[in-house]
Amino acid sequence: MQYFIDVILPIxxxxxxxxxxxxxxxxxxxxxxxxxxxxGKSKIYxxxxxxxxxxxxxxxxxxxxxxxxxxxxxxxxxxxxxxQWIADYYMCTIGEVFRSAVPxxxxxxxETLILRNDSSKVDESILEDDEFLVFEALQHQPLLKVxxxxxxxxxxxxxxxxxxLIEKGVILLKEEMYDQYKPKLVRYVKLGEEYLDEEKLEALxxxxxxxxxxxxxxxxxxxxQATNKKPIKISELEQASGGSKAVIKSxxxxxxxxxxxxRTDRVNYEGEEDNYALKxxxxxxxxxxxxxxxxxxxxxxxxxxxxxxSGKTExxxxxxxxxIQKGKQALYLLPEIALTTQLISRLQGYxxxxxxxxxxxxxxxxxxxxxxxxxxxxxxxxxxxxxxSALFLPYSDLGLIVVDEEHESSFKQFDPAPRYHARDxxxxxxxxxxxxxxxxxxxxxxxxxxxxxIGKYGYATITRRFGNVLMPDIELVDLKExxxxxxxxxxxxxxxxxxxxxxxxxxxxxxxxxxxxGYAPIVECTTCGHSPQCPNxxxxxxxxxxxxxxxxxxxxxxxxxxxxxxxxxxxxLDTKGFGTEQVEKELETLFPDAKTWxxxxxxxxxxxxxxxxITAFEQQEMDILVGTQMLTKGLDFRNVSLVGIxxxxxxxxxxxxxxxxxxxxxxxxxxxxxGRTKKRGKVLIQSYNPYHQILQQxxxxxxxxxxxxxxxxxxxxxxxxxxRIIKITFKHKEYNRLNEATEWFAKALRTTLGGxxxxxxYPPVARVRNQYLKNILIKIPxxxxxxxxxxxxxKIEKSFNSVAQYRSVRVIYNxxxx
Numbered sequence: 165m166q167y168f169i170d171v172i173l174p175i176x177x178x179x180x181x182x183x184x185x186x187x188x189x190x191x192x193x194x195x196x197x198x199x200x201x202x203x204g205k206s207k208i209y210x211x212x213x214x215x216x217x218x219x220x221x222x223x224x225x226x227x228x229x230x231x232x233x234x235x236x237x238x239x240x241x242x243x244x245x246x247x248q249w250i251a252d253y254y255m256c257t258i259g260e261v262f263r264s265a266v267p268x269x270x271x272x273x274x275e276t277l278i279l280r281n282d283s284s285k286v287d288e289s290i291l292e293d294d295e296f297l298v299f300e301a302l303q304h305q306p307l308l309k310v311x312x313x314x315x316x317x318x319x320x321x322x323x324x325x326x327x328x329l330i331e332k333g334v335i336l337l338k339e340e341m342y343d344q345y346k347p348k349l350v351r352y353v354k355l356g357e358e359y360l361d362e363e364k365l366e367a368l369x370x371x372x373x374x375x376x377x378x379x380x381x382x383x384x385x386x387x388x389q390a391t392n393k394k395p396i397k398i399s400e401l402e403q404a405s406g407g408s409k410a411v412i413k414s415x416x417x418x419x420x421x422x423x424x425x426x427r428t429d430r431v432n433y434e435g436e437e438d439n440y441a442l443k444x445x446x447x448x449x450x451x452x453x454x455x456x457x458x459x460x461x462x463x464x465x466x467x468x469x470x471x472x473x474s475g476k477t478e479x480x481x482x483x484x485x486x487x488i489q490k491g492k493q494a495l496y497l498l499p500e501i502a503l504t505t506q507l508i509s510r511l512q513g514y515x516x517x518x519x520x521x522x523x524x525x526x527x528x529x530x531x532x533x534x535x536x537x538x539x540x541x542x543x544x545x546x547x548x549x550x551x552x553s554a555l556f557l558p559y560s561d562l563g564l565i566v567v568d569e570e571h572e573s574s575f576k577q578f579d580p581a582p583r584y585h586a587r588d589x590x591x592x593x594x595x596x597x598x599x600x601x602x603x604x605x606x607x608x609x610x611x612x613x614x615x616x617x618i619g620k621y622g623y624a625t626i627t628r629r630f631g632n633v634l635m636p637d638i639e640l641v642d643l644k645e646x647x648x649x650x651x652x653x654x655x656x657x658x659x660x661x662x663x664x665x666x667x668x669x670x671x672x673x674x675x676x677x678x679x680x681x682g683y684a685p686i687v688e689c690t691t692c693g694h695s696p697q698c699p700n701x702x703x704x705x706x707x708x709x710x711x712x713x714x715x716x717x718x719x720x721x722x723x724x725x726x727x728x729x730x731x732x733x734x735x736x737l738d739t740k741g742f743g744t745e746q747v748e749k750e751l752e753t754l755f756p757d758a759k760t761w762x763x764x765x766x767x768x769x770x771x772x773x774x775x776x777x778i779t780a781f782e783q784q785e786m787d788i789l790v791g792t793q794m795l796t797k798g799l800d801f802r803n804v805s806l807v808g809i810x811x812x813x814x815x816x817x818x819x820x821x822x823x824x825x826x827x828x829x830x831x832x833x834x835x836x837x838x839g840r841t842k843k844r845g846k847v848l849i850q851s852y853n854p855y856h857q858i859l860q861q862x863x864x865x866x867x868x869x870x871x872x873x874x875x876x877x878x879x880x881x882x883x884x885x886x887x888r889i890i891k892i893t894f895k896h897k898e899y900n901r902l903n904e905a906t907e908w909f910a911k912a913l914r915t916t917l918g919g920x921x922x923x924x925x926y927p928p929v930a931r932v933r934n935q936y937l938k939n940i941l942i943k944i945p946x947x948x949x950x951x952x953x954x955x956x957x958x959k960i961e962k963s964f965n966s967v968a969q970y971r972s973v974r975v976i977y978n979x980x981x982x
Contacts, residue, residue: 171211174263184226196237200230255977256581265556267531278308284333349425351398381407452624459622460600468604470626472836492563499572505775522550552586562597570603607829611885636838636845638863640854654750672805681764682706684739689729702931763791796833807838812851888944891981895974905973
């Protein structure tokens with residue numbers, strides 16, 4: 165009997181592929197294990213076993229697998245169900261979900277190796293220059309990698325050269341797979357077996373009296389062993405004895421010391437043995453906690469609506485404690501990596517080494533270790549804190565999911581596929597595990613609040629700040645009026661300038677928010693009006709002063725700041741608009757004694773970028789922190805009394821149906837960073853339009869009115885939560901072909917779905933990385949089946965791809981686009 169397996173490949177193809185296996189392999193293999201399989205002409209990919217069966221494929225001959233990569237499954241059945249749901253709902257392939265879900269080290273791909281062909285005689289005279297360079301390099305070493313050949317001949321495209329060398333019989337190609345994950349081994353040292361006897365030890369010390377450095381190392385080892393029950397690292401011994409590596413090595417060579425290795429995780433908790441006791445909840449938190457527990461008994465998704473600084477985290481901690489006592493796993497999702505840095509230390513204070521962290525700033529090796537710990541249900545991975553990717557870990561016994569700041573758009577993945585929303589995917593994951601799920605926010609999204617209002621979700625609320633601190637006093641500053649009266653100092657109104665001065669005099673800290681990084685978004689010639697544009701995208705280049713550079717924030721293109729205008733040659737270049745960098749420079753001029761720092765994408769590049777800035781600000785090493793929206797989310801600074809919003813209008817005037825909701829959320833969140841302890845905080849919002857309804861609602865903390873107005877508007881214009889939306893983006897480098905293709909697709913959609921199809925329309929930035937973009941928006945009313953609509957769209961896509969000239973146009977689906 166023949167045996168086969170269906171394999172999920174990490175590539176965007178709809179179908180699973182079938183491979184032939186032997187009977188012994190069939191008995192060994194289980195769903196969720198990885199296998200190396202040949203795909204295409206010569207490439208070997210990592211595939212995931214989906215099922216083992218005996219049905220041969222009809223259309224093609226099944227190839228045999230190359231190798232088995234796992235002893236046990238690394239993916240469980242619940243994960244596979246969850247991935248399938250994400251693939252179906254967000255209109256992508258399960259291969260794309262697989263690629264996105266697992267750490268890169270699990271996805272081994274073969275590498276092409278170039279070998280010397282020893283069986284043929286080579287006539288060197290027929291070789292061209294670049295071919296001879298490769299031939300010569302292979303005389304000195306048996307094999308070369310592709311990038312090494314590229315470096316030798318100094319060309320990116322080396323395929324033509326390799327093909328000519330194969331034809332001439334000079335080289336052979338071979339595919340090889342390498343395991344990217346290497347466990348971390350720490351070197352430890354102990355006294356050699358034979359010297360454990362007292363007499364031999366005494367003789368040894370006498371012998372070593374002539375070698376004082378070696379003697380000192382051995383004595384230091386005894387001292388360390390006497391004070392410390394743990395194994396002794398070689399690095400510790402080196403430090404304690406003052407001996408060099410060479411001295412320790414000579415002792416090991418003589419077998420006086422014995423070295424051994426212990427496999428350890430790269431991220432370890434090194435805190436106190438004793439954890440803090442949980443804080444007592446106040447009456448408002450207690451009431452919310454009881455409401456949540458009651459809602460959990462009814463197995464409902466629950467929304468916790470607590471004002472900023474009301475102590476939502478303490479409620480989460482209490483729920484996590486309950487979950488752990490039942491022996492289950494807990495997942496705590498956060499929208500930004502910046503937030504995890506503060507929360508890790510807080511949760512580790514309560515739960516010690518039970519906390520693991522998982523997000524993209526961790527290295528591939530560290531993520532593999534967290535994955536393996538969760539898979540093995542180890543104690544050190546009972547609580548997982550992470551950004552949206554932490555959803556995909558192999559939980560087997562999930563008891564609680566907390567989605568903090570659930571309104572955040574950072575929970576939605578934009579590129580590449582799967583373009584999933586972590587909050588919605590977490591709700592489905594909780595259903596699959598039969599676990600509780602809590603969504604928390606000070607400014608819930610319109611959809612979640614609407615679900616709570618109609619009874620679909622449970623609802624709990626905390627209306628008071630912790631310690632009965634008053635909500636911050638929000639004041640709107642009219643920039644039009646201030647400019648007219650000439651009371652502006654750069655981009656600071658007189659009111660904001662004086663408030664910063666007052667806060668600094670009282671030894672308090674200030675946060676300033678400007679949602680644009682760089683120095684200025686536009687550099688313009690005052691003579692002819694020309695401003696430098698990105699050659700690959702339809703945007704002007706942003707000026708970054710600290711590097712004297714113009715940069716594109718879409719494709720990364722950059723150039724040095726020109727001395728004169730590129731169009732007319734005039735030296736009169738001026739900047740328009742302002743970003744965080746310019747605010748920082750102005751502060752250095754206005755407040756030379758204050759320590760100012762900036763927190764945006766440019767200053768938080770490294771793994772510990774966030775941590776350094778947040779810790780320094782917490783410890784009051786700086787007075788003013790200027791930042792983009794990273795600053796707005798859930799961070800807890802004790803000594804901030806003033807928050808300034810440099811320009812609220814840039815948030816309001818945005819071509820997006822969520823602009824007003826997002827502006828309310830962002831301003832309320834950033835205002836919530838002020839006055840979190842004893843003293844009432846102050847928030848100043850600068851705007852050219854202070855009478856705008858959203859700004860008025862922010863200043864009075866009026867979420868309910870904002871919700872009602874936004875819901876009414878969305879009902880009128882058929883936007884979520886009343887309708888579902890699917891955005892289809894088309895990409896192509898030829899302008900005319902894109903126009904034709906999108907018109908064809910829109911016409912087919914209107915024929916099938918009727919009038920709820922908007923577009924095709926160019927987005928505000930219509931060209932990115934030399935590809936033109938065009939969007940179609942489909943609105944699906946509640947009365948219409950979403951599943952049938954998606955099937956109809958897929959059917960149209962099949963016909964679309966069968967038209968030869970449209971096949972090269974890329975179609976991207978974004979379900980529940982936000």
